[in-house]
Amino acid sequence: MRLNWLIAVIGTTAVICTNALPAHARAFRVGSLLCMSSPRIGLILGSAQELNCAFRSTNPPRQYTYVGRIRRLGLDLGATSAGTLSWAVLARNSRIRPGTLRGNYVGASANVALGPSLGANVLIGGSRRTIMLQPVSIERAIGLNLAAGVTNLTLDSRGRRSVE
Template sequence: MSRIRLRAIACAFLAVLFGAATAQARPPFRIGGLTCNTGPRVGLVLGSRQDMRCVFVASAAGQQYVYTGTIRRLGVDIGVTRGGTLFWAVFARNSQIGRGTLRGSYVGASGNVAVGLGLGAKVLIGGSRRTIMLQPLSVEGQIGVNLALGVARLTLR
């Protein structure tokens, strides 16, 4: 891969990280946690697609809401993973929670590495009117051989 492409990916990654840090002018409320089980993924060198099933648990009442989702990555993505589990703490500008609160598209920086057991991190902001933030760093466990760095787009339905 050329140096220009690597620099472009690195710049995009840093821009998204900076945007995530400055996007929330006032302190957000922690409204719960989102746990997603992911399907297998095959990196296609310049991107990948992965389906998932997610459960959001609200902090206040303990209510559970089920979502389906798709995460697409654009950038360096080489390898194969069996799937895994992601967890995000969920923050919002207000504490109003209901069915469909997390529905929408999220975008941010993504990085994963796996040799056997692997870890990953994602910075994602979005949802309805970009008012939801999925914890700046997600915890992701996966099994496989993979290296991924780029921009991720998560769609929750």
């Protein structure tokens, strides 16, 4: 029963955040963001993880690196190993430059781990709130954990590398 309630809350939050971009703003899929996370220990009311991220733009093919920190506030019990988080990146226009993803993202998240971990993060923000990290991200790690709450992701740019 509680799991169904948690899934309903996450689904509702995903719909709300998906509609957060104004209706007149067409969203372009501009690439993907892959983040490697540090191990996480839930502190009952929240947790924090350091991230090293790579954004791969689709056109032109470029790679930009970011460092970040993800903080969760809410229920967070247990621990997980270092893992990965990945998002499709949507933006109001297709022009992505170094540092475009820099900024703060806010939304909801949930994670369940009984050995392999499965998680979802719904985040919007960035440069003038023009960037949306795909409504549901994929989070992979190993551990024993239950987490749900409000999430804040902060990204800072590290530079550009060409992708070949």
